[in-house]
Every structure is written in structure tokens, then in C-alpha cells.
Amino acid sequence: MPVHVVTGASSGIGKETARALARTGATVAIVCRNPDKGRGTLAELQASAPNGRIDLLMADLAELAQVRALATELHDRYEGIDVLVNNAGINNTTMKTTTDGFDQMLATNYLAPFLLTNLITDLLQRGAPARVVNVASEAHRFALRPNFDRLPDLGSYGPFAANWAYGLTKLLLIFFTQELAERLHGTGVAVNAVCPGLVATNLAGDTSILTRIGNAATWSPFVRTSDQGAQISIKMAVDPEMAGVNGRFFTSTGPAKVLPTVRYLKDAELQRSLWERTSGWVGL
Secondary structure, eight states: OOEEEEESOSSHHHHHHHHHHHTTTOEEEEEESOHHHHHHHHHHHHHHOTTSEEEEEEOOTTSHHHHHHHHHHHHHHOSOOSEEEEOOOOOOSSOOBOTTSSBHHHIIIIIHHHHHHHHTHHHHHHTOSEEEEEEOOGGGGGSOSOOTTTTTOOOOOOTTTHHHHHHHHHHHHHHHHHHHHHHTTTTTEEEEEEEOOSBOOOTTOTTOHHHHHHHHHTTSSSSBOHHHHHHHHHHHHHOGGGTTOOSOEEEOOGGGGGSOOOTTTTOHHHHHHHHHHHHHHHTO
8 A cells, every 4th residue: 555645734735635645545644733633634534535544643843853753753654655745834924933943934844844855765765656745835936046154044024024934945945856856866756846826724823814814715716725726736646647757846826837937946056055054954
């Protein structure tokens, strides 16, 4: 039975991705932060996808110690992993700091996928042909060319500058995707990044006014439901047509498909430099 891992699976795009993968008959490990929500999601997915097996794993991916513990648990549970969907993400409107001293948004959106994927690369290689799907965003266009001498410090920011900070974390995630794809070339592990489009999720928290506005906006043609947003992750995870596709960024945002690629996005030297610096930040 294939093993698929989905982070940030207690709600939104992550839950719908996990549901679809479980309906293929796979074992799906859902990684959740909140125990109550995690148990609720487990019960819901078990009822709606009886052909699959759902395993609940708990981790706050903003905390690197918990990322490492999650990697250990994955090694203990599974002999190989066929699909890893790095879906967990947050969009804070003000700067918050983790116990490791990192910006919480940077830790969740970029450092956690970097560390987790590196720690379980051996499991992915055992599951080959395997796929890694990193949920990025067209918001990467908001970020300027990163200044690595200032990172990982994002500085203090409020609601307006938060768009830049969020975009930067997604830009770094795409850099990571491309560098990892190059490093794993020939191993049978494909790595790609996706943008699910503008989706009404609880990135800003369940009770946030932004979340409530977003949910209401799904009645419009401009904002997608979680189920709609999950389709691109599902496609990259299991669609046979995507077999062998590697190191790409796919977007669900229609107008963005005609925009030129951010000019420094394919800078191999930037990718390698970021990899080495990030390895030091997370202790690899």
C-alpha cells in the first residue's frame, strides 16, 4: 500500500488533499498541530475514505525539534514514502518568534519543509518513484531578490509588510524545490512546487477577520474553495501524466500563467547558496 504524507492536514487544502489521496486506497499520514482538530479530521477522513488508511501524527512544524521528532516517527512507522506534500503554511500579519528564535512564518513555510524533506529523503528514495509537492504561492512575486546576509532575520513587520514577508518565505520554498530536484536527479524522486490559487483557508487563524472574509468570498468567481485549491497538489502527487516532471513550479492562478518568471528564480548560484545557509540555520 503506498504511503503518502500530508502536512497541515487538519483543515483547508491539506485536509482535502489527504481525503483525495486516501480515496486512492493509500495509507495517508496526516500531520496536524492541534490534537483536537487532528482527531476530528482523522474521524472525518476515515468515514469519507474507507478504502484508505489514515494515520494521525502530531507536530507543530514551526518548532524544529518537533520537525525532527516527526521525521523519527516517520522512520519508525514506514519503510518508504511514496508522496510527501509539504502543505503546512501560515500567513501572520505581525512578526512572531519561535522558541528557536526564527520568524514563525519563515519557520513554518520554509525551514520546516527544508528540514523534514532532508531528514526523510532516504524514505522517499526507498519509495521511488516518489514525489515531493511543495505548496508555494504566486505571492513569491511580492518578494525582492533575497539578501542572504540579512536572513534568517525578517525583521519586524505589520499587516502591510507581512505580504512581503509571506512572499519571501514562498520564494525561498521555490528555490529549495529547484535545488532539491537537481540534487535528487536520477534517484527516482521528483520535486515540484505549486500555487493553489487564491483559496479561502485559515492561514491567518480560525477566528481571523481575514479568514471569515475569505470564506464569504468563495461565492465569488475569484476565490476558490479548499477542495478546488487542493486539485493541483493532488495532480502533482498521483497523476500519471506528471510522472518524471521535476523541478517545476505550477500555478492555478490563471492570469499569472502569462506573466514572466521572476528573473532570478532560476539562479542556480542563489539556490546553492541558500541551501548551504539554510543547512546551517537548521543544524543539518
